Amino acid sequence: MSDFVLYGPAYSAYTRIVRLVLEEKGTPYLLEEVDFISAGMPVAQKERHPFGMVPALEHEGHMLFEAGPICSYLDEVLPAPPLAPSDPVARAQMAATISVLDNYIWPDLRELVTQTLFTTLVGGWPDDLIKERMVKRLAASLAILEERFVAVGALNSKAVTLADLHAVPMIAYLAETLDGQLLLQDLPALSGWWNEMKNRPSVVATAFDLAAYPWAQKTED
Incomplete structure (x- = not known):
């Protein structure tokens, strides 16, 4: 199983943002589709994100949520290639x-x-x-x-x-x-x-x- 599990649908702009960062880092990850349009937001997603939104990312026992903080986290724990300017x-x-x-x-x-x-x-x-x-x-x-x-x-x-x-x-x-x-x-x-x-x-x-x-x-x- 991948160290990174991303919860959200592929059609979500913010889920895709996180996927892009993971792809740029060349890191394997598992996308768990949360198709909330077809079936509504599952109860489990409210346990991953306090407001029941997507995306959420599970890594090393931690559940992170909101695309911005997730991407900043990924850029720190996966330093190459860097995706934030040093200046x-x-x-x-x-x-x-x-x-x-x-x-x-x-x-x-x-x-x-x-x-x-x-x-x-x-x-x-x-x-x-x-x-x-x-x-x-x-x-x-x-x-x-x-x-x-x-x-x-x-x-x-x-x-x-x-x-x-x-x-x-x-x-x-x-x-x-x-x-x-x-x-x-x-x-x-x-x-x-x-x-x-x-x-x-x-x-x-x-x-x-x-x-x-x-x-x-x-x-x-």
């Missing part, structure tokens, strides 16, 4: 990038993805008003990400840090939507970063198929 300013910039992604990008992007990808897969209809509002908000926040973070190297496919790995699952979802593709056309730095990151071995290794999950199986009338 304090660069390290602070990395942390700021992650904070921006969590607080100003992902909430709106998650709503857009819910309306365009997930709702469609379960046979529903997206709420166009919500979708339009999210696209407008993302156009503004992604422009700031482009100018203040990507263009100055805080996201850098040539020197990958925890910030890059944090962004990958989010931008991957963005690129899966038509609205996201249109937004990326106006963001050359972010698009260039994504075009290089999407072929990285760790990104390819953590890819998944939403349509394969039970909740996405539509029944024929």
